[in-house]
Amino acid sequence: MATVGPNKRSAGNVAERSDGWIRQGVDAVVAGMAAGTILAFGVSSLGPPGPQANAPASARGRSLRITTGGLVLGGLAGLLHAGLGNAGRRRRRQDAATPAAAGDTWTGWREFVVSRKQAESAEISSFELQPPDGEPLPAFQPGQFLTIELHIPGQARPVLRTYSLSDFPHHGEPINHYRLSIKREPAPKGQNVPPGLASNFLHDHVVPGSSLRIRPPAGSFVLDTNSTKPIVLISNGVGITPMIAMAKAALGQPSPRPIWFLHGCRNGPFHAFRDEIASLAAAHSNLHRHIAYSRPGEGDAGHYQSEGYVDWALVRSLVDQDADYFLCGSPAFMQALIAELRQAGIPEAAIHFEMFSRKPPTSASTSQPASEASAMAEAAPASTEVSFARSGLTATWASTDPEDTLLAFAEAQGVEPAFSCRSGVCGTCACRVLEGEVSYISEPTAGVTSGSALICIGRPKGATLNLDL
Numbered sequence: 001m002a003t004v005g006p007n008k009r010s011a012g013n014v015a016e017r018s019d020g021w022i023r024q025g026v027d028a029v030v031a032g033m034a035a036g037t038i039l040a041f042g043v044s045s046l047g048p049p050g051p052q053a054n055a056p057a058s059a060r061g062r063s064l065r066i067t068t069g070g071l072v073l074g075g076l077a078g079l080l081h082a083g084l085g086n087a088g089r090r091r092r093r094q095d096a097a098t099p100a101a102a103g104d105t106w107t108g109w110r111e112f113v114v115s116r117k118q119a120e121s122a123e124i125s126s127f128e129l130q131p132p133d134g135e136p137l138p139a140f141q142p143g144q145f146l147t148i149e150l151h152i153p154g155q156a157r158p159v160l161r162t163y164s165l166s167d168f169p170h171h172g173e174p175i176n177h178y179r180l181s182i183k184r185e186p187a188p189k190g191q192n193v194p195p196g197l198a199s200n201f202l203h204d205h206v207v208p209g210s211s212l213r214i215r216p217p218a219g220s221f222v223l224d225t226n227s228t229k230p231i232v233l234i235s236n237g238v239g240i241t242p243m244i245a246m247a248k249a250a251l252g253q254p255s256p257r258p259i260w261f262l263h264g265c266r267n268g269p270f271h272a273f274r275d276e277i278a279s280l281a282a283a284h285s286n287l288h289r290h291i292a293y294s295r296p297g298e299g300d301a302g303h304y305q306s307e308g309y310v311d312w313a314l315v316r317s318l319v320d321q322d323a324d325y326f327l328c329g330s331p332a333f334m335q336a337l338i339a340e341l342r343q344a345g346i347p348e349a350a351i352h353f354e355m356f357s358r359k360p361p362t363s364a365s366t367s368q369p370a371s372e373a374s375a376m377a378e379a380a381p382a383s384t385e386v387s388f389a390r391s392g393l394t395a396t397w398a399s400t401d402p403e404d405t406l407l408a409f410a411e412a413q414g415v416e417p418a419f420s421c422r423s424g425v426c427g428t429c430a431c432r433v434l435e436g437e438v439s440y441i442s443e444p445t446a447g448v449t450s451g452s453a454l455i456c457i458g459r460p461k462g463a464t465l466n467l468d469l
């Protein structure tokens with residue numbers, strides 16, 4: 001387990017599960033429930049900063065009335081976000097977890113305006129984002145994501161979410177916009193809970209002209225465009241987004257490399273980017289496209305190549321070369337496929353994945369080894385006095401649950417740290433450690449500066465801890 005504290009580096013020797021999965025699961029969900037946060041989403045009037053900040057320029061200055069209401073759910077904000085705003089990913093130490101080339105990018109938040117909104121399927125819409133000055137944008141690596149800030153009526157603080165860049169420029173062309181493609185998250189079937197907060201707000205209220213603040217491209221789930229090794233890009237649902245960027249980046253490489261683009265979705269209405277990918281495949285003989293529909297409908301003939309799911313049997317029937325595998329999709333799909341890839345003897349170094357949402361590990365191969373959990377519990381102090389310096393609060397941490405995190409603990413004390421992914425991917429929760437040390441429950445993939453820690457995957461180590469929160 002790695003530790004961080006003042007003048008200590010945060011990454012490098014953290015414990016990671018033997019199967020390469022960052023530990024993830026119900027911890028943040030449970031922790032989010034403990035937070036007792038109030039969420040409001042319904043119908044009401046606008047309060048500053050309210051939706052003005054995200055409203056189209058034309059709507060600003062008017063009394064814009066959208067949503068808000070009195071639905072108060074204890075701990076929902078943490079829970080909501082824990083449900084989907086988390087990623088699991090395999091470590092890729094060889095790749096920079098940093099945005100584009102140094103000096104090319106910006107730091108902190110930058111204002112963007114939605115220049116175009118386009119429905120891609122029954123549930124996914126793309127948003128093209130441009131800076132108001134229209135200046136060309138920094139390059140990014142295929143597979144990286146943006147963190148966006150939304151001012152949603154009824155939310156006490158800005159809502160942050162991360163979304164993969166779903167497009168990639170033609171080789172050498174300046175970038176005049178970034179594209180994000182966002183699935184409208186419904187409430188889980190059979191559960192009486194609200195639908196996804198940010199994605200529904202984006203679909204319903206963010207339109208051309210709306211302003212958003214955005215952090216620079218980041219993330220380490222990226223394609224190495226200096227390699228010519230064959231690649232297999234496998235996705236289902238909205239997991240297609242980073243795959244489009246990777247496919248386009250690979251097609252722009254000077255030496256063509258074999259690319260398999262394998263995607264699964266329900267049927268025609270849910271088949272996002274159908275024409276875009278079909279045109280790429282028609283124009284490039286090294287791009288082998290295969291679309292699987294799980295429930296094809298009338299009129300779908302000709303738009304898919306097989307019925308069923310993308311599984312190893314399908315992959316094996318199509319891919320006949322040593323390749324790097326990139327996976328993104330629903331947790332169940334990824335868990336099953338990653339297990340199959342491993343069983344088939346695909347080397348760990350050739351399997352790269354990113355998950356947009358969390359799911360507790362279920363199989364023996366993806367669950368936390370008992371020895372690791374008990375080792376961590378043993379290493380943890382019986383209790384820690386945790387101070388939140390800026391909030392003027394001190395509370396006693398006495399949790400023996402190895403999945404508990406400082407972020408959830410802070411929320412339970414009424415401190416409201418910023419967060420997005422809750423899994424060490426985006427860097428949003430980084431905070432300065434004024435005194436003491438933090439250990440990690442999984443390896444962070446976000447970069448973090450010396451003397452700071454990612455509290456979404458952090459736990460106290462030692463008798464006292466003072467955080468700049």
Ligand SMILES: Cc1cc2nc3c(=O)[nH]c(=O)nc-3n(C[C@H](O)[C@H](O)[C@H](O)COP(=O)(O)OP(=O)(O)OC[C@H]3O[C@@H](n4cnc5c(N)ncnc54)[C@H](O)[C@@H]3O)c2cc1C
Nearest residue numbers: 080083084085087163164182183187193195196197198199
């Ligand atoms: C690196 C990365 C890249 C990503 N890229 C993309 C992308 O390209 N496109 C994309 O669409 N998404 C992407 N995501 C996911 C995205 O960040 C958000 O997590 C997603 O949009 C859902 O956010 P939300 O606010 O709409 O849902 P949330 O409000 O976070 O809710 C999540 C889910 O929980 C449910 N829920 C609400 N209340 C409860 C409750 N009490 N109990 C149980 N469940 C509840 C909601 O109905 C919803 O289904 C990415 C995530 C990461 C980490």
Ligand code: FES
Nearest residue numbers: 420422427429456
């Ligand atoms: S919230 Fe994303 S790294 Fe902690």
